[in-house]
Amino acid sequence: MAHTGRGGARRTGTPQRAPRKQAAPKRDRAPREQPPAPEPPRTFRLGVVPGATPGKWIDRWRERLPHVTLELVPLEVATQREPIDTGDVDAALIRLPIDPQDLHVIRLYDETAVVVASIDSALTAADELDPDDLAGEVVIVPRDDVLGPIPLPGTEAPRFEPPETTADAIATVAAGVGIVIVPMSLARLHHRRDITYRPLRGAPASTVALAWHADRTTPDVDAFVGIVRGRTSNSSR
Structure with a gap:
């Protein structure tokens, strides 16, 4: 049954629906960052x-x-x-x-230069050597020497051809013939039980x-x- 309100406006018993809210526009999602491609080996x-x-x-x-x-x-x-x-x-x-x-x-x-000598050499009595300590020694200089000429007054040159390599020179020293002067790393690289080495003070470094x-x-x-x-x-x- 309809009722008449004030001012003659006619009301019905059916409630009025609220206007629908419009859906918010969908936002575009940011693209996911792709991991960097692995570097080729x-x-x-x-x-x-x-x-x-x-x-x-x-x-x-x-x-x-x-x-x-x-x-x-x-x-x-x-x-x-x-x-x-x-x-x-x-x-x-x-x-x-x-x-x-x-x-x-x-x-x-x-690198420090060292004197490589036979383990039986008298030079091994000292912890370090001076050039004067080498007087009378035969100094072998291999063809692959990396230190260059070292002034060593009183030393002698060998009466045989220079060995081709440092390894050959150290093998000769191990046989009890002469000494050889090399950077410490080469003395360690070619180490043998029958040789030892001592630092040479004043010698050029490598x-x-x-x-x-x-x-x-x-x-x-x-x-x-x-x-x-x-x-x-x-x-x-």
Whole structure:
């Protein structure tokens, strides 16, 4: 039954519905970021002269760049520049001096020179030796010598042809003939039970350096430079 309210307005018993709210327009979802594509495996070739010790740097390399294989390439000091020039190695641990033209070179460390002698030699009585202590000794200089001429007054030259390699020279010393002067790392590399060595005061040091061709400074070379310089994985250049 309809009722008449004030002013004659007619009301019915059916309630009026509230207008529907319009649905908010759907927002476009931001596209999910895709993870970076994994880098393809590759190889970093590092030349190494005898006696150089890159072990701690290799460990850090494998931690930071596990997808890049580090391959060690043995070098001879006499021809250490050649594989850098030809691109056979990406970088190299070399011994100075080296012609720096077209190269980047970073000095890493100096090695003490030592006298390698037979374990029965009287020279082993001292913990260190002076050049004067070597008077009367036969000094063998192998063809692959890395120290260069060392003034040693009173010493003698051998009466035989120079050995081809440091290993050959040390084998001769072990037989009780003469002495040889080398960087400490080479004495350790060719160590035998029948020889020993003592530091030689005043002798020139042998400097190990990192070198690479100036035209081939790749991200991998930069990464290795950062490792040898002690930069962390988060530090900037």
